[in-house]
Amino acid sequence: MHEGVPSVAVWRGKFGVPQAERLLWRAGFGPRPGEAQKLARLGLEGAVHKLTHPGREHLVGHAPHDENGRPLAPYDAWGEDHVWWLDRMVRTSRPLVERMALIWHDWFATSNNGVGSQRLMLNQNELFRHKGLGSFHELLLDVTKDPAMLLWLNGSDNSKYSPNENYAREMMELFTLGADRGYTENDVRQNARALTGFRNSWSQNLGPVKFHYDPDSHDPGRKTIFHRHGRFTWKDSCRLCVTHPDHASFFVQKLWSYFVPEAPDHATQRALERLYTSSKYEVRPVVAAILRHPELYKGPRLVKPPVVYNAGLLRRIRRGIDTTAWTWLDSMAGQQLFYPPNVAGWDDTRWLDTATWRGRWWIAEYVVDRQALDPGKAHQPYDAKKLLDHACEFWHNPPLGRDTRHALHTFAHRALADAKGADWKREQYPVMVQNALRHLIAVSPELQAA
């Protein structure tokens, strides 16, 4: 820690299984059975260190395949890019690395709708995986010259002959400073000139190829950006944005919002900004400080993004990727990976509506249906409480609140009461109630928000 940097508040309360479980949801995709217990034993410092310094990745469980047992073709087959990444989320030993990749995918939101190449999208995804906890300055440099981004925001259309402001504008508005914060329309135009020089060719068969920097396409003239003058290039653009006095506050506020639903108080915001600038724009220490912050543990729950919800259900029952249905199911729930709705990314404050909630219902249905019990063959106790306990055990006892348990118990009780007076119902209804409880737990508020 650098001298003179005010420290960020740290959670001093109990760090037990519930806190470890919450941490695993915010910094990853939820626990596999037993993982929250293991993490709790490390204590808060140990747990955060383990997540932020995960070491080499090893993948747990079988390799992903489609419904016919064939390996995935993420570069080529439509929708298999989505399940390929979902598989990494499910099987990874480095959940924070994948979660950070998801955050950067939303932050630098690039859609294959505009790129038209799953290979280029997955290359960008690899960048987010490798550099996601490193220097934001370096990440910004790499994103600026990333082929998918060059296509998406017309970076390789931007030349001294015909300037294109698309990337120059979003770089400030969405990636580093925030709308109308510390820049002018003239800064956008001048920044576009500094960013000229990237080119690519087009091949009839391969599409966009040969991404390169062509000094002849670059505008070498003098530019004025943020009141500074010089013969700026794209590297200067990145440096000027990251060192802009309004960048750190934007960065901290945006990064925080991915982990904690309510904005940080003033002291926390300032302390995180100082931590960020004094570490020369390193992401890892800021994330670690957020993961240790009291608000993460005592504040309200955060609604899970659809893919986090989906990956989390699969992790909970140790199921790997054995179908590509998750692509359209997650899309129904409002999130198809590599297809954010626009350059501003997904609206992380509004994941749930009547249509996307139904998408989650169907995700849960596809997760549980392989193990649905046959009412004609299986046996379950004619006892609402026991049925509910069994269903909770199926999910390895997720922490359900009193209101949800009461609603589920009411359901089971009423459904069993309907069975009175008919022997076949007394046999079959408890089995159906068991199937229904498993499904209902999966869509309960506690499993949607953690």
Added chain:
Amino acid sequence: MTRPCNHCDGLSRSRLLHRALAEAGRGLPAIEPGMPLPAGTGLTRRRFLAGGLGAAVAVYGGSRLGLGAFQEGIAAAASAPAAPILVSIFLEGGADGLSVLSPQGDPLYKKLRPKLALAGGTALAEDDRLYWHPALDGLQQLYSEQKVTVLPAVGYTHADQSHFTSRHYWEVGATEASLRTGWLGRYLDRVGKKDNPLQGLSLDDTLAPALATAKVPVASISGADQYDFYSKQVWGQVEERMLEAIGLMGHQPADAGLRTAGNVEVQVDRLRRQLIPFQSSNGKPSYTSPVAYPKSDDPFPQRLASLAAMLAAGLPLHCVALTAPGEYDTHADEPTALAQGLQLTSDSLLAFQRDLEARGLANRVLVHIWSEFGRRAAENGDSGTDHGAAGTGFLVGTRVAGKMVGEFPGLQKGLDNDGNLSATSDFRGVYAALLEQWLGVDAAAVIPKAASFSRPKLVA
């Protein structure tokens, strides 16, 4: 050098996804095999006449679920004043306005369209340079009855030629890239109710961005009979009880995050109950229509039929959005693709209008038809056309003013530097006029910079 059109690859992929979603929906078993129905399960099916409106609807399930909610909905609608209905229909891909209404009377038309030029047909009464596409005979029929307003060159200046960007502008009602609420969504945020998701309804696989709200709930269903909640090996009375539990779990006072999830569960529960009368059995709709709709694999005619039935049943709908059938991104082999899409769209709309008239609902409904842009005036080398600027729009209904909005600018003077048709009416002015003349609110509160757009007279 021909440059591959990335945006169009993306467009066809997004259509693929929609198809996959629709397929997936069809593949789901409606009824669990072996389900003892109806004997022994208590599941019953009853038919009702809805509130004297003449719509026969079937209610499935016991009184606990269906009948109560059904009657509640009818009662609420009967007690509320009948709101005007706005239906938005989107021709996805950029429909070729110069074929929709072909300027056969313009001397440059045949030069710009040596292969694609249409010949003959019926000229527009208001401008004899323009001829109806033969596939639009249904719309032309309604036009002759003064039930159609034509916008021959609608759009905005400096049209963006990306499908996604231009569509986004139309959906949000402004040329602002980062606006997240739709223009109808912002309207509903002002006048809508906290407990009626049907007030903004997408009859589609996903919510139309135009309906995206910040405050009040809206809904997306792929058909009135498509808001289903299946659970394997759960059926009959247990299934009914299970679905009730969705709403039971919604009461979450303790935590803001849980409350968000819980509130949506309450809305889901309400919407599901509102739509119970429209559940289908054996793939057949549970309502009857007074007119015949076109038969097609495309869900569009059936969605319009279900929309009329929902309105007749008094469901509290207000703003509705649908995507028209057909492929309009006609970079190649335009004639066949365009004619097919236009024919089904126009035939379905004619049936919908006759349906509304037969049910006595026609004065309550106004249909707005739009596309994200028109296409280049000059054809390309593949018997197709590339992305353009202004396009053709229509308003349909018994209450439309019926007078052309903005003139056809002509191919001599009416093209911009890129060879695209210039707009003679602005889509934001159209929205402002719809808000003020049809929905009865001040457009300034909904459309950014509304004051800068002139309002055409759209409603008689």
